[in-house]
Amino acid sequence: MDKILVTGGLGFIGSHTVVELQNEGYEVVIIDDLSNSSEKVLDGITAITGKTPIFEKLDLKEKSKVEAFFAKHSDVKGVIHFAASKAVGESVKEPLLYYENNISTLVYILKELRKLPSAGFIFSSSCTVYGQADELPITENAPVKQAESPYGNTKQIGEEIIQDTCKVTPSLKAIALRYFNPVGAHESVEIGELPIGVPQNLVPFITQTAMGLRKELSVFGEDYPTPDGTCIRDYIHVVDLAKAHVIALKRLLGNKNKANYETFNLGTGKGSSVLEVVKSFEKVSGEKLNYKIVGRREGDIISAYADTNKANDELGWKTELSLDDAMSSAWKWEQKVRSK
Numbered sequence: 001m002d003k004i005l006v007t008g009g010l011g012f013i014g015s016h017t018v019v020e021l022q023n024e025g026y027e028v029v030i031i032d033d034l035s036n037s038s039e040k041v042l043d044g045i046t047a048i049t050g051k052t053p054i055f056e057k058l059d060l061k062e063k064s065k066v067e068a069f070f071a072k073h074s075d076v077k078g079v080i081h082f083a084a085s086k087a088v089g090e091s092v093k094e095p096l097l098y099y100e101n102n103i104s105t106l107v108y109i110l111k112e113l114r115k116l117p118s119a120g121f122i123f124s125s126s127c128t129v130y131g132q133a134d135e136l137p138i139t140e141n142a143p144v145k146q147a148e149s150p151y152g153n154t155k156q157i158g159e160e161i162i163q164d165t166c167k168v169t170p171s172l173k174a175i176a177l178r179y180f181n182p183v184g185a186h187e188s189v190e191i192g193e194l195p196i197g198v199p200q201n202l203v204p205f206i207t208q209t210a211m212g213l214r215k216e217l218s219v220f221g222e223d224y225p226t227p228d229g230t231c232i233r234d235y236i237h238v239v240d241l242a243k244a245h246v247i248a249l250k251r252l253l254g255n256k257n258k259a260n261y262e263t264f265n266l267g268t269g270k271g272s273s274v275l276e277v278v279k280s281f282e283k284v285s286g287e288k289l290n291y292k293i294v295g296r297r298e299g300d301i302i303s304a305y306a307d308t309n310k311a312n313d314e315l316g317w318k319t320e321l322s323l324d325d326a327m328s329s330a331w332k333w334e335q336k337v338r339s340k
């Protein structure tokens with residue numbers, strides 16, 4: 001079976017994708033520098049799939065090491081590139097750290113892929129490229145808006161770099177997957193989200209609050225023009241998201257792609273408000289969440305959810321898991337992590 005490189009494969013979305021790739025029989029090589037993950041994630045992947053992927057601890061910012069990796073693994077047929085720094089707030093304070101880590105690593109990998117006789121490349125992009133879209137649900141044709149943060153900008157620039165490279169490299173086929181809001185954990189709770197420090201995202205903040213690690217959840221604003229006044233996002237179960245990567249990869253390796261650079265939204269198509277997420281959590285966990293409504297937070301967009309038609313029709317992919325499934329698995333995962 002084809003050998004696939006998964007960069008950032010020990011991270012949240014990467015680890016779930018490695019599981020799905022191994023379940024489909026692919027030979028997986030992970031590169032991760034452990035800057036936001038732990039080598040123990042390998043044990044979780046092995047427990048689920050019965051196979052331990054090859055792991056190379058390597059910082060992709062080190063160009064010579066990236067070159068040496070591809071010299072050793074010249075039989076790589078596809079790359080799924082998750083490795084990046086992803087904290088929006090930190091990117092505002094440390095923009096160069098973000099441009100260096102998210103852009104240089106991408107360039108070094110693409111340089112190596114250009115040398116291969118053929119290669120499929122999948123890029124972790126984000127719905128942040130749309131900003132506050134003028135129309136909802138958001139289609140792939142919605143204009144890319146000026147980025148709100150250096151992090152968001154790295155996704156926009158990243159997409160442009162790939163597109164420009166594909167134009168001059170017929171042997172390279174690429175798909176940028178624009179994720180909405182990935183949440184949840186594998187049903188086995190062998191792997192899940194492991195935020196370092198104070199979580200930046202809603203769901204781990206909720207589960208940590210319920211666990212007593214955080215005093216309370218602040219809900220930023222209840223006066224937005226939405227049914228209950230809180231912001232709306234499209235929460236997609238990480239296992240559904242992971243499966244979409246395998247389908248996208250097969251599209252490229254099987255030459256089913258319609259252009260050598262394509263973009264797809266990955267979301268559920270359904271928007272959920274912050275309070276709906278809290279309610280879902282309370283329902284599936286039986287816990288009462290301590291939360292308080294506070295003022296709006298600067299930079300938050302009001303509402304974003306995906307038009308999933310292109311992904312459904314072209315990729316033949318559909319989400320199978322619900323928000324309740326995601327909240328239930330996230331809660332089980334949090335309890336497991338804290339019981340150790």
Ligand SMILES: NC(=O)c1ccc[n+]([C@@H]2O[C@H](COP(=O)([O-])OP(=O)(O)OC[C@H]3O[C@@H](n4cnc5c(N)ncnc54)[C@H](O)[C@@H]3O)[C@@H](O)[C@H]2O)c1
Pocket residue numbers: 007008009010011012013014031032033034035036037038058059060061081082083084085086101105124125126127179180181182201
């Ligand atoms: N989680 C989200 O909400 C979300 C939404 C949209 C897009 N994305 C994108 O998806 C990708 C994966 O996100 P995630 O949530 O799994 O993040 P994560 O931090 O859990 O995983 C990223 C992994 O990459 C590794 N890494 C970072 N820099 C590296 C480097 N220079 N060399 C080698 N390894 C490196 C980290 O150690 C980590 O294991 C990222 O590109 C992120 O920007 C995430």
